[in-house]
Amino acid sequence: MDIVILLASVLAAAPPILFAVLGETITEKAGVINLSLDGSILLSAMTAFIVATTSGSLLLGMIAAMLVGALVAGVIAVISLTLHQPQVATGFILTLLTRDLAYVLGNAYTRVPGPQVQHLPIPGLANLPVIGRIVFDQDPMVYLSLLAIFLVWFYMNKTQPGLKLQGLGERPAAAFARGVNVTRMRYVYTLAGGALVGLGGATFSLLVKPGWARPYGIEGTGWIALAIVIFGGWRPLRAAVGAYAFVTLQTLANTLQSAMPNVPTQLFPTLPFPLMILTLVLVTLGNAEWLQRSLGRLPEGLRRVLVRSLRALQTSPPAALGTVFEQE
Numbered sequence: 059m060d061i062v063i064l065l066a067s068v069l070a071a072a073p074p075i076l077f078a079v080l081g082e083t084i085t086e087k088a089g090v091i092n093l094s095l096d097g098s099i100l101l102s103a104m105t106a107f108i109v110a111t112t113s114g115s116l117l118l119g120m121i122a123a124m125l126v127g128a129l130v131a132g133v134i135a136v137i138s139l140t141l142h143q144p145q146v147a148t149g150f151i152l153t154l155l156t157r158d159l160a161y162v163l164g165n166a167y168t169r170v171p172g173p174q175v176q177h178l179p180i181p182g183l184a185n186l187p188v189i190g191r192i193v194f195d196q197d198p199m200v201y202l203s204l205l206a207i208f209l210v211w212f213y214m215n216k217t218q219p220g221l222k223l224q225g226l227g228e229r230p231a232a233a234f235a236r237g238v239n240v241t242r243m244r245y246v247y248t249l250a251g252g253a254l255v256g257l258g259g260a261t262f263s264l265l266v267k268p269g270w271a272r273p274y275g276i277e278g279t280g281w282i283a284l285a286i287v288i289f290g291g292w293r294p295l296r297a298a299v300g301a302y303a304f305v306t307l308q309t310l311a312n313t314l315q316s317a318m319p320n321v322p323t324q325l326f327p328t329l330p331f332p333l334m335i336l337t338l339v340l341v342t343l344g345n346a347e348w349l350q351r352s353l354g355r356l357p358e359g360l361r362r363v364l365v366r367s368l369r370a371l372q373t374s375p376p377a378a379l380g381t382v383f384e385q386e
């Protein structure tokens with residue numbers, strides 16, 4: 059496959075998982091774990107398709123999907139932040155509930171033709187050599203996803219509210235001492251992150267996989283998004299790189315399947331998943347003290363290379379992730 063076509067294909071297919079990863083990064087930065095992503099994406103995708111089909115408006119479909127994503131995240135916020143119940147258990151139950159709900163409510167629209175986001179090259183820029191075909195000869199959701207990466211990074215690292223957001227997940231007591239209403243702001247960021255997850259679902263059914271069916275074919279995407287958030291170290295730019303890397307593996311798997319038709323069809327589509335698991339294992343090893351001690355027995359040159367590589371993979375979750383802060 060031509061490298062330009064490959065990169066353009068990756069950008070075109072990445073928005074759904076990118077929006078989900080960015081949304082969950084925001085939520086977990088605030089200290090809340092939303093494990094409902096897999097079901098929430100399905101329910102949002104179904105909602106976006108039905109609303110867009112019945113109303114004839116892609117915009118209404120997108121908005122409806124974001125509201126659904128925010129609603130599911132809001133349930134987790136109420137149960138965990140107000141009722142003080144476990145976030146992980148709540149999210150796991152919700153992902154099963156929303157998955158089944160999506161298939162039940164969407165049954166009447168199975169394989170019904172509907173609208174989809176149209177290709178929209180940017181005049182002038184789309185004709186630029188190489189970069190024009192890759193970046194500027196796409197659809198509006200690709201442009202929006204690229205903008206979202208920058209906006210989330212800028213907000214988190216370059217604005218005062220973004221620094222307070224990081225404080226919610228790292229040191230909520232210190233944030234509260236500085237006048238931040240921790241519970242209220244965690245609600246806000248959980249809903250905002252859920253809305254982005256919902257937008258990711260909408261881009262599946264209105265762009266990447268237009269339509270609705272059972273099974274839909276995006277099951278497992280939410281779990282991959284959660285894994286990419288960990289790989290990204292809860293940092294937007296690194297998480298975006300992880301999302302693009304996963305989509306690249308998926309695209310290459312499809313290409314290899316076409317080039318090697320004698321290989322069982324189940325093999326290549328599953329390759330990105332064990333590779334993602336291997337990456338997470340390496341990330342975990344990068345944080346292990348026993349491994350650091352073991353490396354000390356290696357020759358200095360090799361040890362230095364391995365230490366740098368593992369250090370680049372090291373991540374550390376927000377210190378208060380998954381905990382409940384009771385304001386006095």
